[in-house]
Amino acid sequence: xxxxxxxxxxxxxxxxxxxxxxxxxxxxxxxxxxxxxxxxxxxxxxxxxxxxxxxxxxxxxxxxxxxxxxxxxxxxxxxxxxxxxxxxxxxxxxxxxxxxxxxxxxxxxxxxxxxxxxxxxxxxxxxxxxxxxxxxxxxxxxxxxxxxxxxxxxxxxxxxxxxxxxxxxxxxxxxxxxxxxxxxxxxxxxxxxxxxxxxxxxxxxxxxxxxxxxxxxxxxxxxxxxxxxxxxxxxxxxxxxxxxxx
Amino acid sequence: xxxxxxxxxxxxxxxxxxxxxxxxxxxxxxxxxxxxxxxxxxxxxxxxxxxxxxxxxxxxxxxxxxxxxxxxxxxxxxxxxxxxxxxxxxxxxxxxxxxxxxxxxxxxxxxxxxxxxxxxxxxxxxxxxxxxxxxxxxxxxxxxxxxxxxxxxxxxxxxxxxxxxxxxxxxxxxxxxxxxxxxxxxxxxxxxxxxxxxxxxxxxxxxxxxxxxxxxxxxxxxxxxxxxxxxxxxx
Numbered sequence: 249x250x251x252x253x254x255x256x257x258x259x260x261x262x263x264x265x266x267x268x269x270x271x272x273x274x275x276x277x278x279x280x281x282x283x284x285x286x287x288x289x290x291x292x293x294x295x296x297x298x299x300x301x302x303x304x305x306x307x308x309x310x311x312x313x314x315x316x317x318x319x320x321x322x323x324x325x326x327x328x329x330x331x332x333x334x335x336x337x338x339x340x341x342x343x344x345x346x347x348x349x350x351x352x353x354x355x356x357x358x359x360x361x362x363x364x365x366x367x368x369x370x371x372x373x374x375x376x377x378x379x380x381x382x383x384x385x386x387x388x389x390x391x392x393x394x395x396x397x398x399x400x401x402x403x404x405x406x407x408x409x410x411x412x413x414x415x416x417x418x419x420x421x422x423x424x425x426x427x428x429x430x431x432x433x434x435x436x437x438x439x440x441x442x443x444x445x446x447x448x449x450x451x452x453x454x455x456x457x458x459x460x461x462x463x464x465x466x467x468x469x470x471x472x473x474x475x476x477x478x479x480x481x482x483x484x485x486x487x488x489x490x491x492x493x494x
Numbered sequence: 495x496x497x498x499x500x501x502x503x504x505x506x507x508x509x510x511x512x513x514x515x516x517x518x519x520x521x522x523x524x525x526x527x528x529x530x531x532x533x534x535x536x537x538x539x540x541x542x543x544x545x546x547x548x549x550x551x552x553x554x555x556x557x558x559x560x561x562x563x564x565x566x567x568x569x570x571x572x573x574x575x576x577x578x579x580x581x582x583x584x585x586x587x588x589x590x591x592x593x594x595x596x597x598x599x600x601x602x603x604x605x606x607x608x609x610x611x612x613x614x615x616x617x618x619x620x621x622x623x624x625x626x627x628x629x630x631x632x633x634x635x636x637x638x639x640x641x642x643x644x645x646x647x648x649x650x651x652x653x654x655x656x657x658x659x660x661x662x663x664x665x666x667x668x669x670x671x672x673x674x675x676x677x678x679x680x681x682x683x684x685x686x687x688x689x690x691x692x693x694x695x696x697x698x699x700x701x702x703x704x705x706x707x708x709x710x711x712x713x714x715x716x717x718x719x720x721x722x723x724x725x726x727x728x729x
Contacts, residue, residue: 375674378674379674382667382670382674386657386671389661389667398725399726402722402725403671406653406718406722409714409718410674410675414675417681417682417707418677418681421681
């Protein structure tokens with residue numbers, strides 16, 4: 249292990265990575281070939297095996313962000329590792345919400361004939377996406393690591409409060425205007441045993457992928473912080489030497 | 495018991511001082527009257543150009559009033575924290591031992607008062623330019639809605655304004671953080687005002703549940719904000 253190429257992997261993450269890869273192959277085989285077509289939707293129902301696990305992972309990611317943020321704020325030992333896990337988890341959560349929105353709108357186009365409906369669930373998901381983009385923007389504001397950690401931890405907890413409020417208000421907003429009949433027809437699919445199994449396989453695979461990505465990403469963030477801190481030390485040292493020369 | 499009531503009294507009196515300070519700064523600078531209010535009226539006029547139909551304007555007037563409020567709020571919140579971060583005034587307040595809860599409440603209330611004043615202008619603009627109906631009972635709903643929504647927005651605006659204050663690129667960050675959070679207020683206030691204006695055949699009485707919702711939002715963000723504001727601005 250040389251100083252120039254510190255890997256973020258360990259034996260454990262490599263094992264996890266290979267297991268995830270094997271499961272992904274299995275999921276592709278079952279999702280694309282083995283599982284049956286839907287009576288109504290045909291092969292388009294296969295989008296479900298990516299769409300549902302993606303939003304599941306996003307929820308897990310944002311819950312994890314909130315939990316580790318709470319741990320950071322409450323703990324006596326305010327380790328920045330909590331903050332980096334929160335950041336890594338939120339980044340990956342945003343990625344998976346995006347995947348979920350894209351696959352969802354493609355699926356919507358095929359089954360409902362439109363990319364987007366102003367359904368409560370879709371609208372809240374869009375807000376979820378924007379809220380955590382804002383969270384990531386706040387993480388990039390600069391300042392010391394402690395400032396970043398505290399600011400973003402408070403914001404992560406505020407988001408946990410805000411998301412249900414937005415969801416609730418969007419639900420009653422929609423319920424007064426129109427029944428979300430269109431949105432329901434896509435999700436009320438009768439799942440047969442093999443389809444349900446494939447869906448669970450997808451959820452397990454995506455969750456393992458998420459864990460693997462968070463482990464790597466938080467180590468990457470730790471290295472990035474170390475580089476930033478080192479750069480600052482070097483700069484201070486240079487100024488000191490300049491002062492001594494004079 | 496007496497210790498808590500004394501500290502409560504102290505909190506309220508400090509919050510009042512902070513609020514009056516902000517309002518006095520506003521009265522002296524007249525930014526709200528000379529810049530923000532004209533800006534919001536221009537938005538209302540631009541909406542009329544964009545929609546270009548009297549019937550549609552009358553129908554969507556409540557939503558336009560509240561959209562104009564949201565956009566103007568961004569400017570007012572920036573302003574509210576620009577006066578604090580200039581010359582390190584916020585740090586001075588913290589060093590002077592001002593309770594952050596009092597600071598939060600004071601600044602929120604000042605913001606709420608300014609937004610109320612702005613919304614009275616916007617409702618009047620809608621009345622004259624968009625030709626909306628306004629009965630006395632409808633006026634009462636609209637008035638209560640304006641007060642509740644503006645103080646709710648004041649709390650939310652102060653909370654997120656404090657977060658973005660002093661950061662590089664805060665002008666662009668604030669809308670991104672603030673607008674998703676105020677979406678529930680936009681929904682509630684628009685529906686309540688719709689009832690008040692009787693747009694699209696709505697009954698005036700339909701507005702009250704929405705006003706109740708706005709009250710709930712204002713209370714939630716008032717309580718949460720006074721707890722979260724301290725850690726947010728603590729450098």
